[in-house]
Amino acid sequence: MPHTSRQKRTSNPAQKRLQVTSSDGWTHVTSSNNVRRVMRTSRVPSAAQAKEEEESILGPAEAPARLTFDDLQTQYAAHQDRWVESETWKTLSKLLAEQMRERERIVLNDDTAWGPVDAIVCIGLGSPSGFLRDGWVDRRTVSMYQLAALDSMATQLSRSFNSFPFSSRSFQFCKTNSSRKKEGPDDSIPFSFPIYAQDPVFNGLDCLLLESLGITIVNDPVAFERITQNTLLFCPGAEKKHLELVLPSNPCLVFGGPLEMADSEVIQSYTSRVESRGLVPFTINEHAFWKMRLYFRKEEAQEEE
Known part of the structure; x- marks a missing residue:
């Protein structure tokens, strides 16, 4: 039944x-x-x-409800400590120093229009504090380490202003009381330069953290318009369409990539004019700098400018 x-x-x-x-x-x-x-x-x-x-x-990433700015700063400080003690940063720091010495040599010997790095433009950093909507991977730690790399590179390049051989030409630097300025005669940074960061996923906590490091948050397409031949382009997470917009500006240094793998005539045109060095693997978190490189223009390309 x-x-x-x-x-x-x-x-x-x-x-x-x-x-x-x-x-x-x-x-x-x-x-x-x-x-x-x-x-x-x-x-x-x-x-x-x-x-x-x-x-x-691609909207602002959602930060955990109980995360405060003080907590975020503490997390960043821990990531920064691990980064600056790594062999990856020590090797990159030496490479940056070599490039700055080479630029000094060009200015002294050839009296070209080249000078120190006049700006840093960061594209595609991601959110250090929040989850991306419907994301498959938690990239907060990756963004933290990449931000630490950006901060370290900016500090080293700022200090290079102290010894750079200024000639009769007038370089357009800004003397500033930036939050990046350190106290004491050994750490004094008399000159600084703007640092711009652009990413639609930045939320309020991200903006506070970056601004505390002397980084200016800008909206699309302002960052693209700030790139010149004396700019360091920091683009660890930039998409191909964005790279095709910015690389024709011929930035003197590019951190990111690997660009050689991109299926793009514009990007390949840039790589044909530059040299690059790979990073020592970052064993703490290999995904943070997977196969990334520092790109810089060849000496013959510099002399043609």
């Missing part, structure tokens, strides 16, 4: 996976109901529509 009084159990349907397509053509698969659906059509979106669609996917 059938059990007519028993109610039929209804099973919960499997959560439907969504495909979200950003303006650069990448399709993101997600099971979240919070991500706006984007219809794939043959219609080419306008620039405003493309920007709106991208921002709907």
